[in-house]
Amino acid sequence: MRIAIASDHAAFDLKAVLSAWLSGDGHDVIDLGPSGTDRVDYPDYGYKLAEAVASGKAARGIALCGSGIGISIAVNRHPAMRCALVGEPYSAMLAREHNDANVIALGARLTGEDMAKACIAAFLVAEFAGGRHAGRIDKLSHPQFEELSA
Amino acid sequence: MRIAIASDHAAFDLKAVLSAWLSGDGHDVIDLGPSGTDRVDYPDYGYKLAEAVASGKAARGIALCGSGIGISIAVNRHPAMRCALVGEPYSAMLAREHNDANVIALGARLTGEDMAKACIAAFLVAEFAGGRHAGRIDKLSHPQFEELSA
Numbered sequence: 001m002r003i004a005i006a007s008d009h010a011a012f013d014l015k016a017v018l019s020a021w022l023s024g025d026g027h028d029v030i031d032l033g034p035s036g037t038d039r040v041d042y043p044d045y046g047y048k049l050a051e052a053v054a055s056g057k058a059a060r061g062i063a064l065c066g067s068g069i070g071i072s073i074a075v076n077r078h079p080a081m082r083c084a085l086v087g088e089p090y091s092a093m094l095a096r097e098h099n100d101a102n103v104i105a106l107g108a109r110l111t112g113e114d115m116a117k118a119c120i121a122a123f124l125v126a127e128f129a130g131g132r133h134a135g136r137i138d139k140l141s142h143p144q145f146e147e148l149s150a
Numbered sequence: 151m152r153i154a155i156a157s158d159h160a161a162f163d164l165k166a167v168l169s170a171w172l173s174g175d176g177h178d179v180i181d182l183g184p185s186g187t188d189r190v191d192y193p194d195y196g197y198k199l200a201e202a203v204a205s206g207k208a209a210r211g212i213a214l215c216g217s218g219i220g221i222s223i224a225v226n227r228h229p230a231m232r233c234a235l236v237g238e239p240y241s242a243m244l245a246r247e248h249n250d251a252n253v254i255a256l257g258a259r260l261t262g263e264d265m266a267k268a269c270i271a272a273f274l275v276a277e278f279a280g281g282r283h284a285g286r287i288d289k290l291s292h293p294q295f296e297e298l299s300a
Contacts, residue, residue: 085181139193143227
């Protein structure tokens with residue numbers, strides 16, 4: 001599978017570990033940066049990742065920052081993204097089954113390497129259940145805010 | 151503090167428990183629904199919550215669904231929202247300190263009542279650290295996607 005991965009400086013090392021692991025497993029990994037541990041702003045990399053997945057350059061995305069919180073917010077600014085911040089594999093599976101998540105976010109300072117791999121493995125193998133969940137996904141693609149459209 | 155709370159049907163019971171607890175603690179709780187356990191779509195309630203917090207009707211928001219994933223995505227569609235999906239208090243604290251989170255999301259099927267209360271308590275007491283984090287928050291308020299602005 002073609003998988004895009006992006007982080008901030010705090011998650012640079014985890015990004016390297018996960019990229020090597022995914023490549024070794026036969027996936028085509030697109031590393032969107034950063035390329036080192038100099039301080040960067042997680043929204044820049046979250047937006048890049050959202051565009052890579054939305055455009056179809058990647059089928060799935062992996063978003064990493066210190067807690068996973070900041071970059072998950074950034075990715076979800078894009079109406080075509082459904083990014084789930086998770087810390088264990090059950091949530092990663094639910095994110096696919098119920099929410100058709102196309103991006104998973106992990107916190108490098110909170111979730112260890114092996115747990116991160118277990119989350120990603122669950123995320124990559126689980127399938128969207130469709131059915132009653134599909135209408136909700138459609139609503140996530142067309143957010144309606146009264147004061148923003150006024 | 152004036153706190154808005156919203157859920158889906160799966161988290162209706164947790165919403166009732168948390169609302170009563172917050173009211174008993176002296177907070178002014180705005181319950182945005184649903185008012186029962188009939189099936190609803192979490193995006194509708196996530197969008198309502200985002201508007202209540204963005205408009206200033208509430209200072210903070212609490213978003214609940216089965217896993218917390220779906221409603222956290224919905225809330226974060228609004229550029230003024232910074233919604234952190236958490237399952238333990240340390241993340242709830244970091245969400246305030248680093249991300250100036252104004253909404254916390256919890257999964258009613260994954261996080262027990264006492265842990266949910268501990269997360270909310272940490273979220274309500276922690277303060278934004280500002281400094282280097284402020285520029286990143288500003289970027290979250292002004293998402294830039296090339297293909298959407300084209």
